[in-house]
Amino acid sequence: MKLYDYHAAPNPRRVRIFLAEKGVEMETVQIDLAKGEQFSEAFTKINPLCDVPVLELDDGSHISQVHSICRYLEEVFPENPLFGRDPVERAMVESQHHLVQLNGGMAAAEAFRNSTPGFANRALTGPHSYAQIPELAARGLQRLDHWFEDMDAHLADSQYLVGDYFSVADIGAYTTVGFACWVKKTIPAQCTNLQRWFDQVDARPSSKA
């Protein structure tokens, strides 16, 4: 297997941290998104959706989309499960993961891609062009404020997003906090539960992946 990656982007980082938590080393191929390599003829044959990460299997087939890649890796490297350890816990992890992507990840993406000059007409990832909507950038910032507050409330009586169990949902939330910095949103001082959680995840060796 090998991973098509881009060191500076938040989405492939989720897979790198996931692999580090599993203790799995994997060959990576850098696709330089800043140079537009995701639109090259060679790469669009690998992934017509023009995004990273992409996992290449040994038979030459490909899996795209972060969550699908991580689910596959969970099955082939079952040690140290990150998607939950029983049916209810797995449902809770899926639910928290979904909410992080919806309310945190998409909010940061809305704020960033609708306001950054280099993304004019590239307000969404993928093969289609969409104009930036300045009001959507502003809404993204507003949503991040709510997301920080909601996460803080959730973490008031929970060590991680699902009780005392570190999961793929925490990985997604951790990289989203990093992504939010791109639009100058950082954990507010009053969100002490969220900050405590962040410091804990940040102290894990996997966070450096």
Added chain:
Amino acid sequence: MKLYDYHAAPNPRRVRIFLAEKGVEMETVQIDLAKGEQFSEAFTKINPLCDVPVLELDDGSHISQVHSICRYLEEVFPENPLFGRDPVERAMVESQHHLVQLNGGMAAAEAFRNSTPGFANRALTGPHSYAQIPELAARGLQRLDHWFEDMDAHLADSQYLVGDYFSVADIGAYTTVGFACWVKKTIPAQCTNLQRWFDQVDARPSSKA
């Protein structure tokens, strides 16, 4: 178990069709979204996120978010698997499911909630209020056009979204086509592969759930 449901909404419909495919009958409780029952004190205790569906387990605990509910149901009712039958197929189902929600479901929601007078300041589901953005409604319609075309291309040499295997991704796509009708977007005449797929899914008894 019982399901908090609303008969007219696209998201709980995904769970009802999923249950019908499994051949499982379940008690449902209708939460009338048109009357705002999702914001009642009684229901926000069940789900502070103020949305349906919610699955109530026999111990009184709750699982929210469609995909989490379906994953849980897949584990407790493993017959007739709808999330894939081996690790690669499961990754493909997850990937297609994600793309349907991202490019179809969210596009329809953007178009609908940002243009419908009854959703003023309710442009997103959940406990927070967000103003409508008319440009986002227009972008949602544009995205649905692309989604129809992309689905049509994908289905040119594939019976269902993942080869000849009917999955939870098809259920999500089928209800999204229904949701798109709310903003007057229907399968374009030239999308014959998509229409063929739709007719096939529509002919399944589960589609009436």
